[in-house]
Amino acid sequence: MQVPSDTLIHLPTGDALPFDLEGPPRAGGENAIRFGRFCALPHSRQLLLDGNPCEIGGRAFDLLMLLLRSRGSIVSKEEIFDAVWPSMVVEECNLRFQIGSLRRALGDHRDMIKTIVRRGYMLVQQGAAEEIEPATPSTARTRMPLGSEMEKPYVALIEDEDGVRHAIARLLRSVGLAVGTFASVAAYEESDTLYRADCLILDVCLPGRSGLDFQAELIKSGLRQRIVFISGHADIPMSVRAMKAGAVEFLTKPVRYQDLLSAVDLAINS
Numbered sequence: 001m002q003v004p005s006d007t008l009i010h011l012p013t014g015d016a017l018p019f020d021l022e023g024p025p026r027a028g029g030e031n032a033i034r035f036g037r038f039c040a041l042p043h044s045r046q047l048l049l050d051g052n053p054c055e056i057g058g059r060a061f062d063l064l065m066l067l068l069r070s071r072g073s074i075v076s077k078e079e080i081f082d083a084v085w086p087s088m089v090v091e092e093c094n095l096r097f098q099i100g101s102l103r104r105a106l107g108d109h110r111d112m113i114k115t116i117v118r119r120g121y122m123l124v125q126q127g128a129a130e131e132i133e134p135a136t137p138s139t140a141r142t143r144m145p146l147g148s149e150m151e152k153p154y155v156a157l158i159e160d161e162d163g164v165r166h167a168i169a170r171l172l173r174s175v176g177l178a179v180g181t182f183a184s185v186a187a188y189e190e191s192d193t194l195y196r197a198d199c200l201i202l203d204v205c206l207p208g209r210s211g212l213d214f215q216a217e218l219i220k221s222g223l224r225q226r227i228v229f230i231s232g233h234a235d236i237p238m239s240v241r242a243m244k245a246g247a248v249e250f251l252t253k254p255v256r257y258q259d260l261l262s263a264v265d266l267a268i269n270s
Helices: 058-069 077-084 092-112 162-174 185-189 211-220 236-244 257-269
Strands: 033-035 038-041 046-049 052-054 113-116 120-123 154-158 178-182 199-203 227-231 249-252
Touching: 033 058, 038 058, 046 092, 052 092, 058 077, 058 092, 058 120, 077 092, 077 120, 092 113, 092 257, 113 257, 154 162, 154 185, 162 178, 162 257, 178 185, 199 211, 199 257, 211 227, 211 236, 227 236, 227 257, 236 249, 249 257
Parallel strands: 154 178, 154 199, 199 227, 227 249
Antiparallel strands: 033 038, 038 046, 046 052, 113 120
């Protein structure tokens, strides 16, 4: 089974920007900011898709303008709070709500908003960068400038399908995470990183013990690791059992990369 590759690895650099911030003036002297099929009108605070208005809230529009003006670079959560909620004390759940509102406004193009774990958010034009590949000197400047492996958040991935395991591991490493991959619960338990994970991505159906059984064992032993479940054979009772036992998220295969990154971000930062 293949996981769809709707993820971000590197961005255009130099003068090749994914957004046109010098759009032609509209009626009333207003300049349009075009990105993909969208057009943002700062003065009238409108978002258009192919010339048609999109429903978007005020805070979500402020967030969109901040991401657009960052020209494809990462905008930290602190920068977002200062720009969108100036002189206000705001809970992070409000930021997540507005990110969700902005993604809903973008509709089928919601994946233009990328979550960069422990760094913030960015907006890229679809198709600008979708290929997964290792860092090279020319692309390294677009990755997260983290230190040693021990300084990075550590994600343990237990998945028995080789293709899915390798694809997800490459995705997580591309956004600056340290990743350990395991084909079974037994292999994870034999590793020298046991219980060190900031987030555990766990398939439900595994050889030997299932993901749900392993979750129950962890709880019984007093180790409440932050777990994101993935499954290609899930049903409602499975997902209810996992969430009631404290799972951060329960995702079904094929897993959308952005959904997985958002769940991992929530697990690491909560």
